[in-house]
Amino acid sequence: MRVLHRDLKNHVDKEVTVKKKKKKKRLLGGITFINIRDRSGLTQCVVKDEAEVEKLRGMQIGTVLTIKAKVKSESRAPGEVELYEPEITVEVPVTEQPAIEIDKPIDHKPENQDTLFENRPxxxxxxxxxxxxxxxxxxxxxxxxxxxxxxxxxxxxxxxxxxxxxxxxxxxxxxxxxxxxxxxxxxxxxxxxxxxxxxxxxxxxxxxxxxxxxxxxxxxxxxxxxxxxxxxxxxxxxxxxxxxxxxxxxxxxxxxxxxxxxxxxxxxxxxxxxxxxxxxxxxxxxxxxxxxxxxxxxxxxxxxxxxxxxxxxxxxxxxxxxxxxxxxxxxxxxxxxxxxxxxxxxxxxxxxxxxxxxxxxxxxxxxxxxxxxxxxxxxxxxxxxxxxxxxxxxxxxxxxxxxxxxxxxxxxxxxxxxxxxxxxxxxxxxxxxxxx
Amino acid sequence: MRVLHRDLKNHVDKEVTVKKKKKKKRLLGGITFINIRDRSGLTQCVVKDEAEVEKLRGMQIGTVLTIKAKVKSESRAPGEVELYEPEITVEVPVTEQPAIEIDKPIDHKPENQDTLFENRPxxxxxxxxxxxxxxxxxxxxxxxxxxxxxxxxxxxxxxxxxxxxxxxxxxxxxxxxxxxxxxxxxxxxxxxxxxxxxxxxxxxxxxxxxxxxxxxxxxxxxxxxxxxxxxxxxxxxxxxxxxxxxxxxxxxxxxxxxxxxxxxxxxxxxxxxxxxxxxxxxxxxxxxxxxxxxxxxxxxxxxxxxxxxxxxxxxxxxxxxxxxxxxxxxxxxxxxxxxxxxxxxxxxxxxxxxxxxxxxxxxxxxxxxxxxxxxxxxxxxxxxxxxxxxxxxxxxxxxxxxxxxxxxxxxxxxxxxxxxxxxxxxxxxxxxxxxx
Missing domain, CATH: 3.30.930.10 (Bira Bifunctional Protein; Domain 2)
Incomplete structure (x- = not known):
């Protein structure tokens, strides 16, 4: 059963399945961190296993993932939890970059309103x-x-x-x-x-x-x-x-x-x-x-x-x-x-x-x-x-x-x-x- | 202040002002009873004063009334209350009979559906x-x-x-x-x-x-x-x-x-x-x-x-x-x-x-x-x-x-x-x- 971000704190030290959209990937000291999102918030996941990292190669923001992973407390992560040892399934791959940068603040300047409404979805x-x-x-x-x-x-x-x-x-x-x-x-x-x-x-x-x-x-x-x-x-x-x-x-x-x-x-x-x-x-x-x-x-x-x-x-x-x-x-x-x-x-x-x-x-x-x-x-x-x-x-x-x-x-x-x-x-x- | 039908029971032996639509008038043993309605229900009002009865002459269903009256318990009346000694103001007179009989059950028979929708208001x-x-x-x-x-x-x-x-x-x-x-x-x-x-x-x-x-x-x-x-x-x-x-x-x-x-x-x-x-x-x-x-x-x-x-x-x-x-x-x-x-x-x-x-x-x-x-x-x-x-x-x-x-x-x-x-x-x- 799917566990939402906000409920992860009730599953510390257990294994859960999350279904989320990929938001960001970054490399820190040789370890890959991915940020994934569901409607209740953002979750950080540590990916060490090379085979799992490989699954994410070329995957852009919006990629839909199912992740089976363990949960631990991590005070520096969003919601103070972190996923680790994930087993990742790419449900819907997104291989092209989106037309706009979804991650960045959306520009509401009057001169950009047309772009705003054109890219609403x-x-x-x-x-x-x-x-x-x-x-x-x-x-x-x-x-x-x-x-x-x-x-x-x-x-x-x-x-x-x-x-x-x-x-x-x-x-x-x-x-x-x-x-x-x-x-x-x-x-x-x-x-x-x-x-x-x-x-x-x-x-x-x-x-x-x-x-x-x-x-x-x-x-x-x-x-x-x-x-x-x-x-x-x-x-x-x-x-x-x-x-x-x-x-x-x-x-x-x-x-x-x-x-x-x-x-x-x-x-x-x-x-x-x-x-x-x-x-x-x-x-x-x-x-x-x-x-x-x-x-x-x-x-x-x-x-x-x-x-x-x-x-x-x-x-x-x-x-x-x-x-x-x-x-x-x-x-x-x-x-x-x-x-x-x-x-x-x-x-x-x-x-x-x-x-x-x-x-x-x-x-x-x-x-x-x-x-x-x-x-x-x-x-x-x-x-x-x-x-x-x-x-x-x-x-x-x-x-x-x-x-x-x-x-x-x-x-x-x-x-x-x-x-x-x-x-x-x-x-x-x-x-x-x-x-x- | 206007008192609704359902709240009349809290005003027994007091004087109230009600604003309602006239529904029906009937004569019983020389006394006039009128039924009046607001969104919460039907109220019975006894009208003895000839001058008050006169105000209602020719007034049809739908006439909008303001009535200042006394409230008493009456187990046979709707809501077990009755208004008496009313002072009636006709706010909106209705002098013509409506095109349909609003008081009677509305006919939903298939052959009458057109009449039903035509007279919806x-x-x-x-x-x-x-x-x-x-x-x-x-x-x-x-x-x-x-x-x-x-x-x-x-x-x-x-x-x-x-x-x-x-x-x-x-x-x-x-x-x-x-x-x-x-x-x-x-x-x-x-x-x-x-x-x-x-x-x-x-x-x-x-x-x-x-x-x-x-x-x-x-x-x-x-x-x-x-x-x-x-x-x-x-x-x-x-x-x-x-x-x-x-x-x-x-x-x-x-x-x-x-x-x-x-x-x-x-x-x-x-x-x-x-x-x-x-x-x-x-x-x-x-x-x-x-x-x-x-x-x-x-x-x-x-x-x-x-x-x-x-x-x-x-x-x-x-x-x-x-x-x-x-x-x-x-x-x-x-x-x-x-x-x-x-x-x-x-x-x-x-x-x-x-x-x-x-x-x-x-x-x-x-x-x-x-x-x-x-x-x-x-x-x-x-x-x-x-x-x-x-x-x-x-x-x-x-x-x-x-x-x-x-x-x-x-x-x-x-x-x-x-x-x-x-x-x-x-x-x-x-x-x-x-x-x-």
Whole structure:
């Protein structure tokens, strides 16, 4: 039976079989040492027998080995154990050098990103690079565990739909048995309808946007977590659901994987249970005052403002996660709820973390008549077949509700401190990249 | 603060605020009773005050109410509590009757399936219908929790790809910024590549197949769980991973949600830790012997055989989950491994559960030279750009590995005992259905 690296310490002075990938060979005082790796870590093996050394001749990194050997304590070796007197079987020989140096730190410089993604199947074999995706796997797990504990039901809604879910131009279309279909930009309409049944729902899945520009914050296929909650008392309850989730997951990942995050160069976590809330107008005011650059005429936040307000909040208020609220009515989508108190803003808060928007958290308009009016005002035909089921759900009663689309790729990026959302993605998609 | 139905028992003799949907109103001896529902259950409320009764006039099922009322013990009411002296606020009035009777059991008869899916946003408000998707949410959760515990890393791979992942005709294609893209039929090539990095990976996501036929077992968009494990000792280890996962998840869902499954009419669970294994040839032989219908010339199993072997195994061997192994070499895909012992079969086992194939569990060919030969034999060009990264991964060493594609919709269907895979899906997609 195969013994993993981390369990070798329980087999000192015994014989074990390990199955691993060859990493490195070196000669020291006439003795050959090989480093071999499995998913739990690196093991050192001393090879003295000439016949065994011969088996490894010409074998490159990646060679798959089965080794029957004895185990001994060795304080200078990784995991404080060492294999000796090995009997080596080469299971899968690798005789050519790989196209990239898997052993060396992977270069994430902006000018090398294309090489990074082009060689992803190989460079993710690098244990340091892997940590990004181990953290990603854990963040996904923690997010879902948190939502399940809060009685959210996980749903799976179709990505092939009969029309554009939210309108707009950035839509992929395709032929669906002779009909036109589009790829869902989000589960927006579905999750709202499902609030009428389950009250609280979430979904994790791909979202498709034919984003024609190349940026560090956009993907044409993104992994999104969509959350929607009914029977809310106020818009702030939507923000609370998001902040409690993010607080829980971030403190948990720093708690359980602090070492891995440190090795990846992630910053220290500066966060509070309640995230500071600023209106868009307030951010413009603070930013203009601090930088001398006048943004008070801007509607949305500029990327520079997003970075600035997070830094400001971290340094002055102890939280690098903040909400920016009261977006101007001009930015409103037909399914949002206008703020009745201001008359010119939307009940919509963006969650920013470490300088980037990671979730848009609005309250929805749940009143049928007003929704219809808002559609018409936005130039959208409520009679279009794609809205048939959606509007029927409102007509038959949907409670006050709100929720958010939460960018998993961006959350991974910012948790680790990567420069681009693409680095947090195994196989990113953009206008120029459809492979691997 | 809102109090949920299930917590009312802790508020007896106190005043509470509940937010619920109206379900039913009835008059008994001059007193009005209303039934109201939240996600945790049904509550009865006694309304005596004429002004309060008046507020409910004309209000249909689905009306959203906030009720401030007193709580008392009442052994004949649901949850053994009752609300009285309510002060009712109609939050969202519903004045039209819904298109379907949400209150009544939802008709799942084959001839009414189209109506079922057409009215999904409303009929899933029916608490009985909801249970299907509550079980589905839990099955998804249990599957992932099991795999995480077995050290599988969750990955998210692209659904927009530059070519057909497995070949074949049933592919959706689309324009991707002027290039041709296809929708992934499975994460097959990606998960195999990732074994080279993480050893054990899984993914949950949509899989797209332009399935031109209407059946009870196919969807053009399915939810798949894909699992892949490296450093396996034998093909049977792949089967063991699948059977341990399924055994764990099924016993857990029957354990934790036995009541809900019973209410849904799910059969009793008949399962063993180790699922019986039959070769395809053996199933043909047993079936022919038992039914007199000669299937010994068939290559694959017929749907009738799939049902028969599961019944047989349940009745004779105490397990309604079985493996059928040794598929004939004619059915082999280029990335499968041929069985060196038989020479004419594949190291491939299908997992059947209650009469339906829910997972295909093959070992992969991990040897670069043989893989290239198999591609050529199958008429596939190893030089095609889509295989560039895939083959590079093998050239740089992939351990012996295998895994499975596991149909989540089918698993939900069979766990509950539904007649069609579509009934286990909120918004099914087939050749005729692209909405809602």
């Amino acid at each position: 190989l460079n993710v074999r690098n244990p340091e690079e892997q940590k990004i995706f181990r953290i990603r796997s854990e963040l996904n797990r923690f997010l879902r565990e948190y939502l399940h504990a809060q009685e959210f039901i996980e749903i799976q809604t179709p990505k092939l739909i009969g029309g554009a879910s939210e309108g707009g131009a950035e839509i992929f279309t395709l032929d669906y048995f002779g009909k036109e279909a589009t790829l869902a930009q989000s589960p927006q309409l579905y999750k709202q309808m499902m609030v009428g049944a389950f009250e609280r729902v979430f979904e994790v899945g791909p979202a498709f946007r034919a984003e024609p520009s190349m940026t560090t914050r956009h993907l044409s296929e993104a992994s999104m977590l969509d959350v929607e909650a009914g029977f809310i008392d106020s818009h702030d309850e939507v923000l609370q659901i998001a902040e409690q989730m993010v607080h829980n997951v971030l403190t948990r990942v720093y708690d359980e994987h602090g070492d891995m995050l440190k090795e990846l160069g992630a910053p220290e976590l500066v966060i509070k249970e309640s995230f500071p809330r600023f209106t868009v107008a307030k951010v413009h005011e603070l930013y203009t005052e601090a930088t001398g650059e006048d943004t008070t005429k801007e509607k949305d936040l500029t990327p520079a403002e997003e970075r600035w307000i997070c830094d400001y909040s971290r340094d002055e208020l102890g939280s690098e996660a903040v909400f920016v609220t009261e977006f101007p009515i001009e930015a409103m989508k037909f399914y949002h709820m206008a703020n009745p108190e201001t008359g010119n803003t939307v009940l919509w808060g963006d969650l920013l973390f470490r300088g980037l928007e990671i979730a848009t958290c609005p309250q929805r308009e749940h009143r049928y008549d007003i929704l219809i009016k808002q559609m018409k005002d936005a130039g959208i035909d409520p009679g279009h077949s794609i809205f048939k089921y959606f509007l029927e759900a409102f007509k038959n009663g949907l409670p006050p509700h709100g929720g958010f689309g939460f960018g998993i790729d961006r959350f991974v990026q910012k948790t680790i401190g990567l420069a681009s959302v693409k680095e947090a993605t195994l196989f990113p998609r953009d206008i120029n990249r459809l492979a691997p | 409303l009929n899933v408000r029916n608490p009985e219908e909801q249970k299907i998707f509550r079980i589905r949410s839990e099955l998804n959760r249990f599957l992932r929790e099991y795999l995480h515990a077995q050290e599988f890393i969750e990955i998210q791979t692209p659904k927009l790809i530059g070519g057909a992942s497995e070949g074949g005709a049933e592919i959706f294609t689309l324009d991707y910024f002027g290039k041709e893209a296809t929708l992934a039929q499975s994460p097959q090539l990606y998960k195999q590549m990732m074994v080279g990095a993480f050893e054990r990976v899984f993914e949950v996501g949509p899989a797209f197949r332009a399935e031109p036929s209407m059946t009870t077992r196919h969807l053009s968009e399915a939810s798949m769980l894909d699992v892949e494990a490296g450093f396996i000792d034998s093909h049977d280890e792949v089967l063991q991973i699948a059977e341990q996962m399924v055994h764990n998840v099924l016993t857990r869902v029957y354990d934790e949600h036995g009541d809900m499954l019973k209410e849904l009419g799910a059969p009793e669970l008949v399962i063993k830790e180790s699922f019986p294994r039959f070769t395809v040839a053996k199933v043909h032989e047993l079936y022919t012997e038992a039914t007199g219908e000669d299937t010994t010339k068939e290559k694959d199993l017929t749907p009738a055989e799939e049902r028969w072997i599961c019944d047989y195994s349940r009745d004779e061997l105490g397990s309604e989950a079985v493996f059928v192994t040794e598929f004939p070499i004619e059915a082999m895909k280029f990335y499968h491994m041929a069985n060196p012992e038989t020479g004419n079969t594949v190291l491939w086992g299908d997992l059947l559960f209650r009469g339906l194939e829910i997972a295909t569990c093959p070992q992969r060919e991990h040897r670069y030279d043989i893989l290239i030969k198999q591609m050529k034999d199958a008429g596939i060009d190893p030089g095609h750009s889509i295989f560039k990264y895939f083959l590079e991964a093998f050239k740089n060493g992939l351990p012996p590995h295998g895994g499975f594609g596991f149909g989540i919709d089918r698993f939900v269907q069979k766990t509950i005992g539904l007649a069609s895979v579509k009934e286990a899906t909120l918004f099914p997609r087939d050749i005729n259905r692209l909405a809602p």
